[in-house]
Amino acid sequence: MTVVAIAVFAVAYLLIATERIPKTAAALAGAGIVLGVGVVGSEDAFYSHETGVDWDVIFLLLGMMIIVGVLRKTGVFEYTAIWAAKRAKGSPLRIMILLTLITAVASAFLDNVTTVLLIAPVTLLVCDRLDIKPTPFLIAEVLASNIGGAATLIGDPPNIIIGSRAELSFNDFLINMAPIVALELVVFTLVLPWLFRGSFTVDPDRVDDVMALNEREAIKDHRLLIKCGIVLLGVFTAFVAHPILHIEPSVVALLGAGVLVLISSTKPKTYLASVEWETLLFFAGLFVMIGALVKTGVIGDLAKLAADATGGNALLAVMLILGVSALLSGIIDNIPYVATMSPLVLELTGDIADPTHSEALWWSLALGADFGGNLTAVGASANVVVLGIAKRAGYPISFWEFTKKGAIVTVITIAVAAPYLWIRYFLLA
Numbered sequence: 001m002t003v004v005a006i007a008v009f010a011v012a013y014l015l016i017a018t019e020r021i022p023k024t025a026a027a028l029a030g031a032g033i034v035l036g037v038g039v040v041g042s043e044d045a046f047y048s049h050e051t052g053v054d055w056d057v058i059f060l061l062l063g064m065m066i067i068v069g070v071l072r073k074t075g076v077f078e079y080t081a082i083w084a085a086k087r088a089k090g091s092p093l094r095i096m097i098l099l100t101l102i103t104a105v106a107s108a109f110l111d112n113v114t115t116v117l118l119i120a121p122v123t124l125l126v127c128d129r130l131d132i133k134p135t136p137f138l139i140a141e142v143l144a145s146n147i148g149g150a151a152t153l154i155g156d157p158p159n160i161i162i163g164s165r166a167e168l169s170f171n172d173f174l175i176n177m178a179p180i181v182a183l184e185l186v187v188f189t190l191v192l193p194w195l196f197r198g199s200f201t202v203d204p205d206r207v208d209d210v211m212a213l214n215e216r217e218a219i220k221d222h223r224l225l226i227k228c229g230i231v232l233l234g235v236f237t238a239f240v241a242h243p244i245l246h247i248e249p250s251v252v253a254l255l256g257a258g259v260l261v262l263i264s265s266t267k268p269k270t271y272l273a274s275v276e277w278e279t280l281l282f283f284a285g286l287f288v289m290i291g292a293l294v295k296t297g298v299i300g301d302l303a304k305l306a307a308d309a310t311g312g313n314a315l316l317a318v319m320l321i322l323g324v325s326a327l328l329s330g331i332i333d334n335i336p337y338v339a340t341m342s343p344l345v346l347e348l349t350g351d352i353a354d355p356t357h358s359e360a361l362w363w364s365l366a367l368g369a370d371f372g373g374n375l376t377a378v379g380a381s382a383n384v385v386v387l388g389i390a391k392r393a394g395y396p397i398s399f400w401e402f403t404k405k406g407a408i409v410t411v412i413t414i415a416v417a418a419p420y421l422w423i424r425y426f427l428l429a
Helices: 002-018 023-036 042-046 055-074 076-087 092-109 112-130 135-151 157-166 170-195 204-211 222-240 249-264 268-274 277-295 298-308 314-332 334-349 355-372 381-392 399-427
Strands: none
Touching: 002 023, 002 277, 002 298, 002 399, 023 042, 023 277, 042 277, 055 076, 055 112, 055 222, 055 249, 055 268, 055 277, 055 381, 076 092, 076 112, 076 204, 092 112, 092 135, 092 170, 092 222, 112 135, 112 204, 112 381, 135 170, 135 355, 135 381, 135 399, 157 170, 157 334, 157 355, 170 355, 170 399, 222 249, 277 298, 277 334, 277 381, 298 314, 298 334, 314 334, 314 355, 314 399, 334 355, 355 399, 381 399
8 A cells, every 4th residue: 555655646746747637636636546445545534633634724725715805806905016016116126025025024923825815916916017927926925935934833834733742832933933034034035136037027118107006096995995904803813812712723714704704795706716726626635645645654754764864963863854854845745744754853852862952853844844845836835825826817837937946945945044053053052
């Protein structure tokens, strides 16, 4: 069964990477095969927390997509698009920097998937106004979301898993992760002009047209905007207060969507139009295939080999976990990887006497998994969501188009993270 699980995942991943068939079809076909031949059963695929579909991710996405669908009716995205373009004086590069920084900061305090769901429509509108291709902007934003989301406990799903397993608080993440994330964002901003060179040409007449627009006129329904604002404030507050309320973000998102649909009297045709059904099905299929690898012990064996290779050397363990986490998280999605790796890191920390060194293992896992999510188009949930939005908007982003940029950013961010871990937790400890 182990061979079957590996073969199915490898073939499906190859099909996704080469785009021979639609990625959703590849994921669902792979899931169907591992279910059909008995590698995993319905109990494993649909009810198991370790090997099944992560319904929290699925329903968080569904809830936020519905909220965005209602919010779109207000015209607030058009308002934000015009505001951002005018503040940047129509310069595509300045617009990219502004939107990526907004995305990164928002991702630190919201789930990064939620952030890209909110910022992507704004980006599409800005680029439409300036008549420039939105693909580089969308890629830059999702890369920024994965970097910014690393800063806090709630910013990226792997951090929530690590925080729970290691008993690390919101403040622990803020103190240890926020400094390196701030540095990474500075470096990321500096490489943007080079990374997306050739993407910043714009017709001066289009710039003049945008500068002449009045963003206030874009708001179509003020009353609905107020209702959306109240619901979003409640949703975001509940996200931040998760350690106190103990209500999962997925439940919060569904409740927020239900309340907003109720008080706005929006018709199903309107709010369901924004739901990326293909993206949700893709995630479901991917989770089932990865669950097969978890059940057969493939992921656990790979992670244990990485841990055993350290030989008790704390610094070597930190660097190995950082590198392996970045690589594997980019290939198999960082959520199931961290869920599998965290028990092994917990075991490894027990063999290290110095508490500062042992805690550094957790931060290396978090940095490797969060930044590694940028490695490929399927490395993080936010990546898949943005690719789905881009495709529906008529600007499909291929697996390799994303991965060529994401791999460069991953190498840079890991290269910056490595000396940070060494200096802070070993040299200055």
